[in-house]
Amino acid sequence: MADLNIQTTRFQLPGGIEPEMHKACSTETPLEQLDTPKHLYFPVHYSGGGRGESLVHVGQRVSRGTPIIQTDSGVVHCASRGGQIVCVEPRAVLHASNDISDTIVIETDERLDQDYLEPLSWPWTREILIQRALDAGIIGLGGAGFPSHQKWGAQHTLVINAAECEPYLTADDLLMRVDAHSIVRGACLLARTFEIQRIVIGIEDNKSHALDALTTAIQSARSDCHFEIVVLPTRYPSGGERQLIWLTLGEEIQSGQRPSQHGILVHNPGTLAALSRAVDGKPITDRIVTLTGDQMRSPKNVLAPIGTPLTELLAAGHTDLEHISSLVIGGPFMGFEVMHHDVGMTKTTNCVLVRDPMPLPIEPCIRCGACAEACPVNLQPQLLLNALESQALERASHEGLADCIECAACNVVCPSHIPLAQWFRHGRARLQADTEAQQRADAARLRFTSRTERLERLAKEQEARRTARRAQSVDALARVRQAREGNPS
């Protein structure tokens, strides 16, 4: 039995907001397994883990679990159901960029064959677990889709981000209710492999069912790991990575640094549950998606195969495209609006939110400071906006643009309805592009100067050799002359 300690956080979030949560509507009905759709879509490049490469060819038959995409980061994505590869064609992707990518289309069939990995048996090395995470296609399931293994290393603390602080989202909540055992097991496996001493779960106080389930799972776990559960007040954005670390551990991550540099590893519960299944040989083939929003006729959570088309997800919520005004993937604050609806869900699709956003007219900023009060990192969004509006990227950067976590709490409280977070997102992208351009320019300059130096050095050496040779020949000539004079034959 694992050791457990439950407490309420002693720390407070600077700023933050308490919006209406709209969570109850999608948790009233039990989790539903979605039927296998006719077609599944797997974008080669935007499935998570960087740019990818197709491992299959058209006409090939794949089983559930067959590797189909190999990405730059080493993560392998597998087919979520068995079927025939009918084509690999450019299609829109379900990503904030609304980009186009080569997409593998699988036409599913009735066969239920599986192509799973061998189960691992303890003891295993760190390298073996990392390899398993790659083969099972494990990426952060919280939303960013960062390859999980890249975070693993010399850490002492694992923080499980069970806050799920954004309104409408309940996918993590449901996962904890139905499969807390896998989460706890995944955490224990990870902790044991990487010698992590401390496991802390941060959970908001509006998820009492999930909290109970976690407690039971921890108490019945056959492990000697010590768990701490820190209950957080329901306040957005307590589930931001840095915010959660502050609320659970009381540690402030330095601006520009990553939690892993402080020995802290943060994982979404879904990622840990997936890791636990991966050890048993099962790659990620399904995930829980919240179907919700005021225009979703029957809001609920479904367990859907990766690659399921959005239209199928809407159909599961008894809603169709004609009756919705906007479709957002993710929460209302940090999610992105979908332009093309004929796309498949990915591993990071946690929520399909359909509602009437009712945009309010944007008015001029009156510097009321409501945004600064809501900002969880103490920025002055009104000054940042002023800088970005006047194209002064340098000033915006000075005001702390890089520290913005894009939580959009400022948007919610702004009485002038200014889309501040969009300004900041755009500004941050430009800042990043500028920084990269600067780095490239610096590298080019360095190359140029070192080349010039090298050429100069070579020229000098050549010159030196030439002088030496000349001196030698002069010497030799002198000697010959001397010899001739000394021996007048």
Next chain:
Amino acid sequence: MMQRLRPQSTSAVMYTVLIALCPGAVVSMWVYGMGVLFNMLIATVSAWGFEALCLRLRGRPILPRLSDHSALLTGWLLALSLPQAAPWWLVVAGVGCAIVLGKHLYGGLGHNPVNPAMLAYALLLVSAPVSMTTLWVDPLNPPEITLAWSAFLGIAPDGYTSATVLDLYRTEFIGLTQPEMQNHPLLAQSVFGVAAGTEWVALAYFAGGLGLLACRVITWHIPVGFLGSLLLLSALFAIDPDTATPPLTHLLAGASLFAAFFILTDPVSGATSPRGRLWFAIGVGCLTYLIRTFGQYPDAIAFAVLLMNFAVPMIDHYTRPRIVGRDASVRGSGGLS
């Protein structure tokens, strides 16, 4: 809960401030007569007129901007700051200055560097000093409605105006002792011994201001900083009651409470961080005391506010809170861009 209490749009913010002004305005009418109402009405009409004109000249949509109530608020604030027996042209000229020079020349709502109402007040004070100093209604002898109307038209005989209490301390009370001052009818008939009538107007504004605090339209920083520094300075110098204006008079006799909650709290021209607002308000409080004590003007709020408005960019630069994850707060402007 508190978040839902806060007004959800700019126009709602302005609307809340207008409502919070009402107690003070009503008590003002009761104390000084209907001249206050006439001023507010002509200010309303001219504020809408000038705003619409400017928006039209600038080629901006008129109705959405008019309905945000910001011009109306500027008009009311100015009307309530002006002498109660002011003629109509003074109010119209003032509102014109506030809307055209104070607001639209800089780009309209959200872009004015100084408080438009105070800019207009200061302009009127230097360009029409007689009207601005001699037309204050005597609260012990407020004019009837017909008299107030002729005053509004600028054709009334004299006899219903008097020096304000702040003026008395600077002119007539020089050389008098404290008990002698108390014999002046304005002080003798006052409940708090400060200024008959005027003190009730100030307290009504205070009540409205508390409402703004409750609705979270404003924070405590500005009222506390301003009133605190003003009281502290006047208390320090009130050791000799025969020469100094008492702290309570500073608080209740002039426009202090009105300004603390309604003038200094203009977010556009004021400092923006809580700490910055505190310093801004302390600055206005100190300047107000200095100008009232050593200056030549009947009240000092307008000039004090304008001076501190100019200091706002600097205050903003030095009072940002520490960004989470940084060792110290960001200072300075970071380049001149």
